[in-house]
Amino acid sequence: MNRRTMIATMMTAGATLSIAGRGGAASGAFDVTRTDAEWKAMLTDLEFKVMRKEGTERAFSSALHDLKADGVYHCRGCDLALYSSQHKFDSGTGWPSFWQAIDDGAIGTKRDWKLVIPRTECHCARCGSHMGHIFDDGPKPTGKRHCINGVSLVFKPA
Numbered sequence: 001m002n003r004r005t006m007i008a009t010m011m012t013a014g015a016t017l018s019i020a021g022r023g024g025a026a027s028g029a030f031d032v033t034r035t036d037a038e039w040k041a042m043l044t045d046l047e048f049k050v051m052r053k054e055g056t057e058r059a060f061s062s063a064l065h066d067l068k069a070d071g072v073y074h075c076r077g078c079d080l081a082l083y084s085s086q087h088k089f090d091s092g093t094g095w096p097s098f099w100q101a102i103d104d105g106a107i108g109t110k111r112d113w114k115l116v117i118p119r120t121e122c123h124c125a126r127c128g129s130h131m132g133h134i135f136d137d138g139p140k141p142t143g144k145r146h147c148i149n150g151v152s153l154v155f156k157p158a
């Protein structure tokens, strides 16, 4: 490794750290891994920003927000089934919302310290793609609100 690559690597590591904050990045050991170049080739700019850089789509911008059809929401990054229409509800926030994931193992979480108040970030457990955040103000029976970026999901009708 020459000096220039080393500096670049260090800068990348620093950038990743500041994005992920404490608690480990969503770039750990996942079953599905791709380089940034590979992700960029398969995603739009917005999808890449949201899914790989923990960005957030504009509220009410997702066509999936108002969708009430029966079906399953899959990870856009690796096609893993993440959420079911059975657990979807209208949270009024402008983002597709679910009170639980389709399976406990489908979603990974970590602490997100980007804002003053720590939040629970959630991502696809198979490829690490950022989904959104989980809050404690959801409906029964879980009381959880998975606030998810529509661009991270692909809906498959039942």
Ligand SMILES: [Zn+2]
Pocket: 075, 076, 077, 078, 079, 080, 124, 125, 126, 127, 128, 129
């Ligand atoms: Zn995935």
